[in-house]
Amino acid sequence: MISQKVTFVEARGNIVRDCPGTKNHICCGYKTIDLVEGCILSCSYCILKSYINSPDIKITRDYDYIFSQLNVAMEKEKNHIMRFGTGELSDSLALDQRFDLNRPLIQFFGEKKKALFELKSKWAYIEHIRDFLNPYIIISFSLAPQSIINKEEKKTSPLYKRLKAARRAQDAGCFVGLHFDPIIIYPGFEKDYEYLIHDVGRILDLERVIWVSLGLLRFPPRLFEEFLEKRRKNLLFGEFIRGEDGKYRYIKSERIKIYTMLYNQLKSKLDSLFVYFCMERSDVWKAVTGINLDNNEGLIKLFDKRIHDLYGGAL
C-alpha cells in the first residue's frame, strides 16, 4: 500500500549526476540516476526528508533522455570504470514491481557492457527482473540487525528476505553489493552485528559479493531535533559531534572502534572481501584498514581494481 501520491514527471536537467559527497570526506565517485525521487519506505533516520521538499513520489520515465545522459557520461569518462545507481533519492526496488522502472536500464547496461548499474534496496523482491539480469547489474541490499529493522525500518523487508533475495541474485549470475548503512549504536549492537555478519557468511557466496560498504549513522542538523522530539532513543544513543560537513556523526574514536570491529569480522569471513567506508575521513580509513587515501581518486582506483579483478577485460 502506497500512502504517498505518485506522479510521473517530465525529465529535466541532470538526471544523471555525481553523488554529492561531502567536504573532507572520501567519496567513492558513484554516479546517481534520479529515476525516482522520494521513498515509500519511510525509515525513521531517512535523510531524504531533509533533501526533498515534497512528500510525493516523482518518477521520470523518459528513458531516451536518461540514456542520452548516460551515453554522454560514459563517453566523457576515460580513466575509470563507472558505477551508476538509482538508490540515492529513493529505494531502487520498492516501487519497481508495480511500475517496472529498472528493466529498461538493466537492458541498457547489459547491451553497453561498459559500466555497472547497482540497484540498492531494502525491498527484497527481484523476481520480476530476474530473467533480465545480466553481469553488469549489481543487486545490493542495505543490511541492519532485525531489531533495528523492526524499530527504524518498519516498512522494509525483513533481514532474512533481503539475504535470500541477494542469494537468488547471485544464483542468477549477478554480483551483489552489501551496505551496512546506517550502522547504529544502541545497547547490544555489537552482538547483533556479529550475528548479522555470521548470517551473511552463511547465506551468501562471499566470492560473489562485489563490495561491502560500512557507514555509521549520520544526519543533517534538522533531523537531530526531530529525533529528540520523536524520542528516537536508538538513533541518539551514541555520542555525536558535528562533522566538518555540518552533519551529525558519531565521535571519531567511536567510529574507528566500530569500523575496526566490523571490518575485522567481515575480513575474517573472506579476506579478499572488498570493504569500503561511505563518506569517511582519510585518517579513519588509515586507522581501520591501514590504507592511505588522500582523496576520492584513491578510492575510485580501489573500485577500478576490484571490478577489474572480478570482470577481467569484460569491462
Next chain:
Amino acid sequence: MNSLPIDRINTHDKRFCITYPLEDASLCASIQKIGIILPVILLDTSPFIAVTGFKRLEIARQLGLREVPFITVDITEQKALLFAIHDNIQRGLNLVEKAHALERMLHLGFSPEELSDTLNILGVNSHEKIIKALVELASAEDSLKHFAVAHNLSLKNIQRLLRFEVNERSSIIDLLSTIHVTESTIREILEIFSLIKLKNDALPLDIFPSASSQELLKKLKAIAYPILSSLHEQLHDLRRTSALPPNIDIKVDPFFEKEYIDIGIRANNEEDIYQALEKLHRLTDERIIRRIFDLTKGNLR
C-alpha cells in the same frame, strides 16, 4: 463617564481574558496617581463580565478602588473575544497571550477560516504543530508562562520545554532562572537536557546548581558527551603541561574531527620566531604535540 461598583462585575470570569501577565507595575503607579482613564468594556449580563480591561480591574482590586469607569456591550461571545483580541493588538501580544487568544477561540467554536484570519493578524502561522504547541502553552503552568514572557522565549524553545514533564520543566525553569541565559543558550541547554533524558530515562536535576550558563553547560556536556568532554579535559591538561607562551597558539578542532592542528606564532622580530620554534621543537621532542595529534586522530588513551 459612568462608573460601576466593582462588585457588580464577575472578576473571576476570565473567558475573554488573553492578557498575560496581569501584573503591571507602571500601570499600577499610573492608576494610583490619576485613576483609571479608559473605561473597561463589559458584556451586558448580570453580573457583568469583563471583555477588556483585566489589568485595570486587577489593579483596582489590589488598590481597593470601589468603582471603575465602564461601557457595556450587548454582543455575542465570539464578537466579545474578538473585541478583547483587537483591543490589545496594537501593543503587540506576547506568545502566551497569542496562545490564550487561540485557545479561547477554539473553545468558542470559531470556524477554521475565522481562526486562520485572526491568527494571520496575530502573526501566527496556522501550521498544525504550531497550533498544538500554542494550545499546550495556553494550558501550561504559570511558571512556564512567566518564564516564557520574561525571557521572550521563541516558540521553538517553548516547544522544547513542553517536551518535559511538569515537574521536570519546573526544575529546569528554576535552574535557568538563577543564571543569565540567552535564547541560544536556552536552546542548547534544553537540547542537552532532552538528550540526557532520552538516553537515561531521567534527569539528574539535583546535581546542577551552577553559577553561570557556561558552568551548567559544561556539567551537562560531561553527562551527554562523555568522550568529547574527556578529550577536552585531556587537551586542557596537555596545554597546561606545555606551558605555551602567549605568542604561540595551538588550535584544535573543537570536535576533534580534523586530522590537523593549526599552530600560530605572533612575532615582533626574528628572535620571537626562534624562541617560538625552539619551544615547539621541545614540545615535539617531549611528545606533547604527538599526544595532541592522538586526540585528533581518535586514539584515546
